[in-house]
Structures are given as C-alpha cells and as structure tokens.
Amino acid sequence: MWQSIKxxxxxxxxxxxxxxxxxxxxxxxxxGITGTDGKTTTAALISEILRRGGKKVVTITTLGATIGDQQLDTGLHTTTPSPFSIQRILRKAVSTGCTHAVIEVSSHALDQNRVWGIAFRVGILTNITHEHLDYHKTMERYTAAKTRLLKNSAACVLNVDDSSYKNVAPKIARKTITYALRGSADITPKSFPFSTGLPGAFNQYNCLAAATCCKELGIDGETICKALAHATNPKGRAETVYDKDFKVIIDFAVTPNAFSEILSYASKQKRGRLIHVFGLSGKRDTAKRPVMGRVAAQFDDVIILTTDDPRDESVSHINEEIKRGITGFSKGDVAYPIEKKMIFEIADRKDAINFAIKNARAGDIVILTGKAHEQSLAVGTHEVPWDEYAAVRDALARRSR
Known part of the structure; x- marks a missing residue:
C-alpha cells in the first residue's frame, strides 16, 4: 500500500x-531492455551494433551512461537512474546529435514509473527468474512489473526458451519478434548464423536478443554479425582479469540463475579447482540466499563466503542463511592449505580475495562474484570505497613476493 502511494x-x-x-x-x-539477467551485456551489444551501423547512441546501464565517448556517472548501486537523471541525460544526448538511446530498465524503475514518458521503439525481455522478491513479494508481481516495458513499446522482443514466455506472450498486444537458442523462433542460430568470442550459452542468448532488436531497427545482417564477432565483455561480466598458471574471473552474478550460468561455464573451463569468493547483500531478497548456496555447492570445489553490501545485517547472519543451502562441504581452516569441498568464512572481502589467490594452483579458476564494477560496499548506513580489480591486483602482487 505504502509503495503504491510512493x-x-x-x-x-x-x-x-x-x-x-x-x-x-x-x-x-x-x-529498453529488462529481465533478471543479461540486460547490461545485451544493451552493450545493441549499442555497438548501432554505432557500427552509423548511429550516434546514448547508453544508460548499470555501468553508467555513455554519450559517444563521454562517460557519465549515474550513482552507486543503480541500474536505472531517477526520472530527472534519465531525462537530463536524454536531453543532453539529443543536443549532441544522438539518434538512438539504449536503456537498461529495472523492475523497480518500471514499478516506480521512472521511465514514464519515454517512447520505447523496442522493448526486450531477456528472462525472468528469482530476484527482488523482497520488493515485489511474488513472482507474479515481479513478472507484471517487467511486462510493463513491453506494453509500452511499439515492438517487443521475447526469448522463447525462457520459462516466462508462455505467460508473458499472450498478454502483449504489440508486434512481437522472438529469438531462441533451442526452440523455434523468428531468430535462431540456424536462421541467423553468427559467431562471437563472448563466453557461455548465456551470451549466445544476449547476442540473439541484440540481433533481433537491431534487425527490427533496420540494421543489416552483415553489420550485426561484424559487431557480434568483435564484441568484448562489458566490465565485470564474465571478465577474465588474470590468465596465466591459473585464472581469475570477475562477474556481477547476484541471482540464482546468473550463478548457475557463470559457474556452469567456469566449471567446464577449469583444469583444477573452482574457487569461488562471494557474499550476498543485506536487506535484499533473503529467500534466494540458500538457493544460491545450493547452486554454488553444485559447481564449486571451494567456497569462500565474505562481505557483499551487508548494510545493517551482520555478515555472519547472511552467510548462515547461504550455508543452509550448502551440503557436502566441510569447514576449512585458513591456517592450512585448501582442498576440494571446503568452505571458509572470511568477512573482510580483501582478505578473502587474498586467501583465494594465495592458495590457487596451476589450472585453478578463482571466480569473484557480486561486486564487479561497483565502487563501494554498503556497510551500515555508509558507502565504503571498494575496487574489486585493485583487490585482485594487490593479491597477485602479494602472491608473487
């Protein structure tokens, strides 16, 4: 009730x-791109395709806003900025000659009318899985919020392979174009062959979504394929930041589905152990904590639980809820070498990263999920400066001493 008034x-x-x-x-x-996962990468791909097609583009995503080569900050822990920030950025884009805008649209932004008044030419729904139930309360309300983008777009792009498709598609009285990796759709790898260096099946879906959108916008297939072939990961999206005797990967995964996708991919790439450093946010969707613990236990060889925006919850309490979903792991001691199926708790995120990298062996993959590009940790009521990349560089330097 109170949220409706707000x-x-x-x-x-x-x-x-x-x-x-x-x-x-x-x-x-x-x-506009909405969905539980894949929004940022899909937005980056569409923007790159449009630029290759000769368009001047403004992009607004979790990573910030970009007009041409100019980067604009949109705030901490923000996917879709406030209405005044969005409209100010779009006005600046128009004044600098932009013809196209690509906007990552969160379910919160849709529910809170932040993108009201924006005329969406194309709305994309990547997928819908468990997330933000602390806010939406039920999957039905979460889905309804996502669907609002599609109902306010001239054309809609939907993923046939996603479980949400059968529920969402009948509710959309708009032009709908579909894509799929496995099922039958308007755009598939068979009907639209392409190659990309982006890792994982999840990025195949992102490429298909981007291609479907850009074909609808009149971009030719050759331009689309060239862009996809030369695409690179956005910051903090399945990003390999060290690749010598072992690998270090940074990824923004914060949902059960994203965990499943990135950990499945990483587990297939390892020659040794998959060492996973992660925590989960305080005051956010507590129901997903044991679920994500269960997914981690399915793929990880070593789990190191740590801090990730605890806000005013204790890190130990958050980690206890994650551990409810973890079975088959024994408690490790940081004083001894780590072995498979061990779980550690190191509250200080920098110490946790140091410990993981110090103990990595040839063929191992160390994966850090959650923070990625974000520049702060929400601790209590404060934002504490944080740089995941600097923490990795420091840990690698310590290891080499």
Whole structure:
C-alpha cells in the first residue's frame, strides 16, 4: 500500500522531469531492455551494433551512461537512474546529435514509473527468474512489473526458451519478434548464423536478443554479425582479469540463475579447482540466499563466503542463511592449505580475495562474484570505497613476493 502511494509521487516526478527537459525521448529511437539477467551485456551489444551501423547512441546501464565517448556517472548501486537523471541525460544526448538511446530498465524503475514518458521503439525481455522478491513479494508481481516495458513499446522482443514466455506472450498486444537458442523462433542460430568470442550459452542468448532488436531497427545482417564477432565483455561480466598458471574471473552474478550460468561455464573451463569468493547483500531478497548456496555447492570445489553490501545485517547472519543451502562441504581452516569441498568464512572481502589467490594452483579458476564494477560496499548506513580489480591486483602482487 505504502509503495503504491510512493509510486504516485514517482509518477509526478517523471512527469515533471519530462516537462522540464521537453520529452527528449520523442526525438530518439529508444530501446529498453529488462529481465533478471543479461540486460547490461545485451544493451552493450545493441549499442555497438548501432554505432557500427552509423548511429550516434546514448547508453544508460548499470555501468553508467555513455554519450559517444563521454562517460557519465549515474550513482552507486543503480541500474536505472531517477526520472530527472534519465531525462537530463536524454536531453543532453539529443543536443549532441544522438539518434538512438539504449536503456537498461529495472523492475523497480518500471514499478516506480521512472521511465514514464519515454517512447520505447523496442522493448526486450531477456528472462525472468528469482530476484527482488523482497520488493515485489511474488513472482507474479515481479513478472507484471517487467511486462510493463513491453506494453509500452511499439515492438517487443521475447526469448522463447525462457520459462516466462508462455505467460508473458499472450498478454502483449504489440508486434512481437522472438529469438531462441533451442526452440523455434523468428531468430535462431540456424536462421541467423553468427559467431562471437563472448563466453557461455548465456551470451549466445544476449547476442540473439541484440540481433533481433537491431534487425527490427533496420540494421543489416552483415553489420550485426561484424559487431557480434568483435564484441568484448562489458566490465565485470564474465571478465577474465588474470590468465596465466591459473585464472581469475570477475562477474556481477547476484541471482540464482546468473550463478548457475557463470559457474556452469567456469566449471567446464577449469583444469583444477573452482574457487569461488562471494557474499550476498543485506536487506535484499533473503529467500534466494540458500538457493544460491545450493547452486554454488553444485559447481564449486571451494567456497569462500565474505562481505557483499551487508548494510545493517551482520555478515555472519547472511552467510548462515547461504550455508543452509550448502551440503557436502566441510569447514576449512585458513591456517592450512585448501582442498576440494571446503568452505571458509572470511568477512573482510580483501582478505578473502587474498586467501583465494594465495592458495590457487596451476589450472585453478578463482571466480569473484557480486561486486564487479561497483565502487563501494554498503556497510551500515555508509558507502565504503571498494575496487574489486585493485583487490585482485594487490593479491597477485602479494602472491608473487
């Protein structure tokens, strides 16, 4: 009830923001991407394809906003900025000659009317799996929020292989174009052959979503294929940051589905052990904690639980809930070498990363999930500066001493 009242306030904010900046989206071809996972990479792929097609693009994602070569900060822990930030960025994009906008749209932003007034030419739904139930309460309400983007888009792009498709597709009275890796759809690897260096089946889906969208926007197949072939991972998305005797991968995975996808991929690449450093956020969807513990136990050889935005929850309490889903692992002692099927708890994230990298052997993969590109840790009511990449560099330097 209270959130519904707040959303009316957000709607007035969005109206005021559009009015102040002159409804800039009406002068742009706007693509919106929503879904539980894959939004950021899909947005990056679409933006790159459009640029190769000669379009000037503004991109707004979890990584920030980009107009041409200019990077704009959109705030900490933010997927879709406030209405005033969005409209200000779009107005600036129009004034600098942009013709297209690609926006990552979260379920919170849709529910809170942050993107009200934006004329979406194409809306994409990548997938829907367990996430944000602390806010939406039920999967039905979560799905309904995601579907709002599609209902406000001239054309919709849907993933036939996703379990949400059968529920969502009948509710969309718009032009719908489909893609699939396994099923029958308008765009598949058979009907639209392409190659990419991006890892994992999850990125095949991201490429198909981007290709389907850009074909709808009139970009030719050759341009699309060239962009996909030369695509690189966005920061913190299945990103290998060290690859010598062992590997270190940084990934933003924060959902059970994302865990399953990235850990499945990493487990197939290892020649030794998969050593996984992660924690989960405080005051966020507690139901997924044991589920993600269960997924980690399925693929990981060594689990190191640590801090990830605990807010005012204790790290130990969060980790206890994660451990409810972990079976078949024994408690490890940091004073001794790590072996398979051991679980450690190291609250300090930097210490946890140091421990993982110090103990990595030839052929191992050390994977760090959760923080990725984010520049702070939410601890209590404060934002503590954090740099996952710097922590890895420091750990590697310590190891080489």
């Amino acid at each position: 959303n009316i306030y957000h709607l007035f904010q969005a109206f005021a923001a559009n009015l102040r900046y002159g409804f800039p989206s009406k002068k742009l071809t706007v693509v």
